Amino acid sequence: MKSLAEALTDQELFETLYSETRMSILGYLLRRVSIPTDAADLLSDTYLVAWRRIGDVPEGESGLLWLYGVARHLVANYYRHERSEHALALTLRHALAANASAFEREHDAPFAEDIARSLEALSPGDREIIELSAWEQLTPAEIAEVLGIKAGTLRVRLHRARLAIAEELAKAGHPGPDRLEIAE
Amino acid sequence: MNKTGNSAPRPGDTSWVDDAVAEIDALGHVDLTELGLDVAFGDLLEQIVRSGGPEKVVPSRRRRLPGKAATIGIAAVLLCGAGAAAAVKGGALTGLFGQSGYTENDTSEYVLATSPGYPAVARQNFEQLLREGLRFAPGTNTRHVLQMYVSEQQAELRTLESGHTAAAKSLRVHGLLVQITGIKGTFAGLAQCSWQEYWVTAYTSGDRAEQNAAVRGMAALDNVITVTASKTGTFSGSIMAETNHTRTLLQDVREMKDGDFSRIKRATAVQCASAPQ
Numbered sequence: 269m270k271s272l273a274e275a276l277t278d279q280e281l282f283e284t285l286y287s288e289t290r291m292s293i294l295g296y297l298l299r300r301v302s303i304p305t306d307a308a309d310l311l312s313d314t315y316l317v318a319w320r321r322i323g324d325v326p327e328g329e330s331g332l333l334w335l336y337g338v339a340r341h342l343v344a345n346y347y348r349h350e351r352s353e354h355a356l357a358l359t360l361r362h363a364l365a366a367n368a369s370a371f372e373r374e375h376d377a378p379f380a381e382d383i384a385r386s387l388e389a390l391s392p393g394d395r396e397i398i399e400l401s402a403w404e405q406l407t408p409a410e411i412a413e414v415l416g417i418k419a420g421t422l423r424v425r426l427h428r429a430r431l432a433i434a435e436e437l438a439k440a441g442h443p444g445p446d447r448l449e450i451a452e
Numbered sequence: 453m454n455k456t457g458n459s460a461p462r463p464g465d466t467s468w469v470d471d472a473v474a475e476i477d478a479l480g481h482v483d484l485t486e487l488g489l490d491v492a493f494g495d496l497l498e499q500i501v502r503s504g505g506p507e508k509v510v511p512s513r514r515r516r517l518p519g520k521a522a523t524i525g526i527a528a529v530l531l532c533g534a535g536a537a538a539a540v541k542g543g544a545l546t547g548l549f550g551q552s553g554y555t556e557n558d559t560s561e562y563v564l565a566t567s568p569g570y571p572a573v574a575r576q577n578f579e580q581l582l583r584e585g586l587r588f589a590p591g592t593n594t595r596h597v598l599q600m601y602v603s604e605q606q607a608e609l610r611t612l613e614s615g616h617t618a619a620a621k622s623l624r625v626h627g628l629l630v631q632i633t634g635i636k637g638t639f640a641g642l643a644q645c646s647w648q649e650y651w652v653t654a655y656t657s658g659d660r661a662e663q664n665a666a667v668r669g670m671a672a673l674d675n676v677i678t679v680t681a682s683k684t685g686t687f688s689g690s691i692m693a694e695t696n697h698t699r700t701l702l703q704d705v706r707e708m709k710d711g712d713f714s715r716i717k718r719a720t721a722v723q724c725a726s727a728p729q
Contacts, residue, residue, distance in 0.1 A: 279501060286497055291484050299478050302719075303700070312496060319500050345634075347641070356499040363492040370482050377475040384476055388721045402473035416612070430466035437472065445468035 278322050285325060286315060289332045292404070293339055299403055300343050304364035304371050310346060312357035314339045336404070336414045340396070379442050386436035394429040401426060544569035549683040550631055558694075559682040560632035566609055567627070571602040577635050581691065585676045588643050589650035589669055597642055632680055637695030644673055644701065645724035651708050652717050667708045674698055 293314055297307040317338050318325055325331050364371075377383075387395055393415075400411045412422035434444065474480065544567035550558040563573050578598050588594055613623050651666035679688045692698045707715050 282501070283497065286493075286500075290493055294489075295479050295484060298484075312500065315496070315500050316503065319503070356503065357496055359495040360489065360492040363487070363489050367487045370487065371478065379472070380476050383472050384718075387473060387476075388718065398470070398473055402470040403477045403479075427466065430469040433469045433473070434466050437469075442472070445465070 281325075282315075282319050282322050285318060285322075285331050285335075289335055290315075292332060293335050296336060296339055296404060297343065298364075298371055299399070301346065304368050305361040306346065308357040308360040308364050310339065310342050311360065313342050316356070317342075330413065333406075333410055333413045336400070336406075337416065340414065379437065379440065382437055382440035382442060383433075386433040386440075389436060390429055390432060394425055394432075397422065397426050398429050398433065544573045546629070549681075558631050558633045559687065560634075560680045561682075562629045562631055563635065565605070565628045565630045566613075566623070571606075573632075574598070574602055574605075574635055577632060578639050581636055581639050581676065581678060584678050585672075586640060586643050586691070587669060587672060589646040589666065591650075592646045597639075597646075601638070601642065633691075633694050636678055636680070636691050637697065640673060640676065640691045640695065640697070644670060644704070645720065647673070648704065648708075648716060648720040648724060652713070652720055655711070655713050655716075663708070663711075667705060670701065670708065671705050674701055 290311070294307065294311050297310045297314075298304060301307045301310060314335060318335060325334050387398065390398065396415070397411055400406045400414060401408070406414065408423050408426055409419050411426070412419040415422065438444065544564045546562045546564060548562045550560060550562070563570065575598055578594075578601075582594065588597065609623070609628065647666050647670040650669070651663055654660075654662035654666055674690055674692045676691050677688055678691045678694065679686050680694075690698065692701050704716065704719065
């Protein structure tokens with residue numbers, strides 16, 4: 269049996285991890301699940317895994333990357349219907365439901381449909397790489413850690429995925445970096 | 453200035469693509485910190501910590517089960533016997549069942565997905581669902597569906613095990629447990645994918661009759677009642693309801709009826725990218 273001091277340390281570690289990462293993980297889930305209340309359940313599942321395996325969670329910033337890895341698998345299971353709904357996240361479900369309008373996905377940016385279409389044309393794996401880079405703002409090394417692949421391999425895949433999107437956008441008349449420069 | 457901090461992109465530099473993709477970030481206009489979620493976050497933290505303690509390291513191939521601390525202790529003891537039996541027979545069934553009222557809420561049996569006996573268990577449950585009325589869209593080779601599910605699932609497990617993450621290490625040490633209901637839910641999901649893809653094809657070709665057939669096929673998934681073993685006997689229910697998927701299934705059915713092509717196409721691309729045909 270663990271001593272009280274050890275138990276407290278586990279809880280303190282978990283609470284620190286939770287408070288420092290919960291917004292990032294919630295954001296990750298909200299971007300990938302169209303129903304905000306389902307994101308609340310997945311957030312709950314993610315941190316349940318982290319709490320039970322707190323001894324496996326790496327320290328420092330790698331803790332967030334470890335959580336992205338857990339959340340990623342839970343999202344995959346969610347789309348395979350292998351998930352359970354439970355009462356732990358009841359309050360958060362209500363809070364997110366109350367803010368549901370904030371998460372409606374209407375994009376009015378020019379070329380938004382073309383960008384979405386070019387993203388969908390990628391393989392699921394490459395799409396995840398681009399999304400982690402563009403939305404979660406992770407570096408290639410961090411993405412490689414989340415996905416459990418070598419950084420060199422990741423850089424090649426990231427570059428190819430970007431090229432594929434750039435080519436698709438060029439076909440759609442997107443001016444590439446020029447438009448973004450002007451927009452600044 | 454783009455994400456990399458360069459005001460003028462170099463020739464061949466594609467990092468601007470990230471900025472373009474960021475323009476369709478669903479949360480691009482949302483500041484989560486302004487949504488007043490602190491109380492809800494605090495409540496969730498309390499619930500998680502109260503749900504049970506961190507797991508102790510379980511030696512050998514004894515996989516830890518979700519549930520409260522007391523459940524974990526019982527499960528570890530039980531799994532000693534089940535693990536020994538599995539080692540002899542190469543079987544995947546553990547004799548361990550989920551408990552209603554705990555975080556899993558699913559009372560079906562735990563199966564060791566990393567066991568050599570797992571494909572046989574998957575086949576058994578797939579065939580049972582077909583007998584119980586699970587139907588795929590016309591043209592779907594159900595034998596191929598099962599073969600692809602098993603081979604892709606095993607390949608995915610090997611990939612996950614070979615990584616360098618803590619999750620990969622944990623998988624190598626403990627194996628992976630899934631519940632029977634989850635396996636059945638996956639097959640139901642693959643059936644749903646077959647109907648969605650059928651509908652997308654029918655919509656693209658303007659075939660209204662086949663679109664309607666796809667809608668009926670999808671809706672019928674909610675009527676597939678499956679019988680599953682539990683520790684105290686059996687329980688039965690709609691496979692979609694058992695996997696908490698009725699709501700999203702019916703939403704997809706509504707959108708198909710409404711002819712929301714872009715939404716269904718997007719959902720199919722996301723959910724069914726690796727679904728076997």
